[in-house]
Amino acid sequence: MAIGVPENEVFAAADAVLARGERPTVERVRLELGRGSPARVGGLLDQWWTRLSERLSGETRLPTLPGEVSQAFVAVWQQAIHLAQGVAEQALDEQRQVIAAERERVATVEEQARQDAARFRQQATEAMAGRQAVETRLADLELLLAQRQTQIEDLQQQREALLRERGDVQQQNQALQQDLQALRLKAEQERVAQESYVRNVEDRAHREVDRAREEVKAVTAHFKEAGRQIEQLQRRLESIQTELSQTQQRAAAQHARAETLEQQLAQVRQPPATKRKPRTRKAAAPKSVS
Incomplete structure (x- = not known):
């Protein structure tokens, strides 16, 4: 059974979007990949944001540097992490909106399917009644x-x-x-x-x-x-x-x-559709016997 686009490809596409200076979103990652369903890409994108935070946190463990340089570098990385978390939350909100829209669409499709099924059952009932008649x-x-x-x-x-x-x-x-x-x-x-x-x-x-x-x-x-x-x-x-x-x-x-x-x-x-008015035939007059 197919499980969709691989996660490593989704992660690579998100990194490519981020490298261009753009915020990775479901649509941008899907555009970068050229395929993938919104639900699959959205779920993997959540994992990518989590791993991005871990990657940024890991980068704070720097080798021994001069104090002022190390403090400045840590401040920069902390600010980047803060921005990344904001971007991740925003992306999560967008993902939630996409999922909600998808759920609404699925609910609309299900409701339409139920209406169609009810209509088909009504038509079947009418057809049975017509057949009995x-x-x-x-x-x-x-x-x-x-x-x-x-x-x-x-x-x-x-x-x-x-x-x-x-x-x-x-x-x-x-x-x-x-x-x-x-x-x-x-x-x-x-x-x-x-x-x-x-x-x-x-x-x-x-x-x-x-x-x-x-x-x-x-x-x-x-x-x-x-x-x-x-x-x-x-x-x-x-x-x-x-x-x-x-x-x-x-x-x-x-x-x-x-x-x-x-x-x-x-x-x-x-059949009723082909009935024609019968032609009146005159009865032949009886011949008299001489």
């Missing part, structure tokens, strides 16, 4: 989707039932049409036969007038009966055609309703 909405949409799917399946079954019923009605209508055509053909054949018979009767009118009249009456009654049967079949056919038209209309309405539900289901499956 989205999951709840998703569950509701899935339930609605299942309900709509069930409705669509029911409508499809109803539609298939109506289509089968329509097919049955069409088959019945075709059968009635065939019956009606057969009756018409039979009636036409009977009419042709009747006309032929009438012509034969006219040829034999002189011989069998009374008999011919009776036969004509019988044939006429039979023809009227066939005409009534044809009219009844036509009325029945019209009733079946009316019922078939109503069935086709119901089937068209059910088909339109199924398409509307399919469009609603498509809207439900789309």
